[in-house]
Amino acid sequence: MTEVQAKELLQKYLNKQASPQEQKKVEAWYAKLNQENIELAADRKVAIGEQMLVHLQAAMRQNPKHGKVFKLQPFIRIAAAVLIIITLGIGIWKLNTPMKLENQVTVVTGSTERKNITLSDGSVVLLSPSSKLCYPKAFASNNRQIALTEGEAFFEIAHQEKRPFMVHTASGVDIRVLGTSFKVKSYQASKHVEVAVITGKVAVSKKNVNLGMLIKDEFLIYDKTVGRADIGKTKAMAFIELAFDGASLDQIINKLQYVYSIKISLSDSALSKLKSTAVFNSRQSPEEILDIICSLHHLKFNASKNHKTFNIYR
Known part of the structure; x- marks a missing residue:
């Protein structure tokens, strides 16, 4: 019908x-x-x-x-x-009636598989093992909505003030952002949903009821059994993986700047095209990651006194 x-x-x-x-x-x-x-x-x-x-x-x-x-x-x-x-x-x-999803893309990862997904607005999702993500090929003109129906993912959202970004989970917990990086962990077999903010600010809600507003280095744990949310400062669970598979130095720099809120410059623009494949963790300091990246290409770097500005050179 x-x-x-x-x-x-x-x-x-x-x-x-x-x-x-x-x-x-x-x-x-x-x-x-x-x-x-x-x-x-x-x-x-x-x-x-x-x-x-x-x-x-x-x-x-x-x-x-x-x-x-x-x-x-x-x-x-x-x-x-x-x-x-x-x-x-x-x-x-x-x-x-089965829903028609001509405009939808569904990505599922295996038990040891990770996937890097770039959405139509330029946002990036790092999907962890045993996870499932559903998103449209192209976002609507007035909003951006995707669904993490299973598992864990790190989101790096492109900032668009007039087009909010919403992540829905199978438990009914929703995360609303404008532009930030954060992690969501929502396994159906677990009684908890976890949201950890790395940069920026996000609003977490369930059925239009606000559970909390999180800023950088804060996390929220929602207990599905009792319907309670607790907020605290970042601990081990909020550290995220930074995986680069043949990424250019320019792409690596952009991600490091976003995650660590730092500034990295290149003494020679030609260096931006150098490719690297490596996996890091945000538990590592930016100096440690830059040291490894630079050693791969026989480069050097220096840092400012406050360790917020770095320069890479030959």
Whole structure:
């Protein structure tokens, strides 16, 4: 059944023109609505309420025939459900219909596999082993949303102030950012969801209820069993892997600058094209990583007194 056919059936039900079989189908959708416990934003509820009021006032102005008065209340309940269906756009009938994901990409990693994914906005995701990520080939014009349905990933989000980035998890915990780097750990078999911020700031919520605002070097652990979130300063779990597979020196520098909030310059722009393959951990200092990278290409580097500015040279 197409969406158009579904809406036509719903309209027939409202007009009391549906056959007994069609009535049962609509009422089954309504029952499904109750089971799914769909949540709506406040502005959507207001719009639905206004539409319901118009339809219910019209229904009550009609003079019900004798013997039909007691059927008005269930009819109103179904009418309300139908209005919610139409307002949601896709409709309850799609709850029993496989979702079409022509514009979606799903990436799954094996038990020892890691993947580096670049999204359409330039954001980068380092997907850990035994993980699953779903994202659109191209983001919408007003938002960026992806889903980490299983596992662990490090996110380096391209800053776009007018187009927020949202990471959804299978547990219902959502992470909203504008531009930052952070780690999310959300295994379905675990009772905890972990979010650790490396740079920037993120907001963590569940069902539109704020769980906490995290800044650099803070982490949040959400207990799915008791529904409680605890926030603390970064500990071992927040250190992330920095993997480079044939990356240019320019790409490595950009990532190190982002993760450590430092500035790295090259004495010769030609050095930016040098390639490296290596794996580091953010537990390591930037000096230690630069020392290894430079030794691979027989380069040198120096650092400022506050260790916030570095220069690489031959």
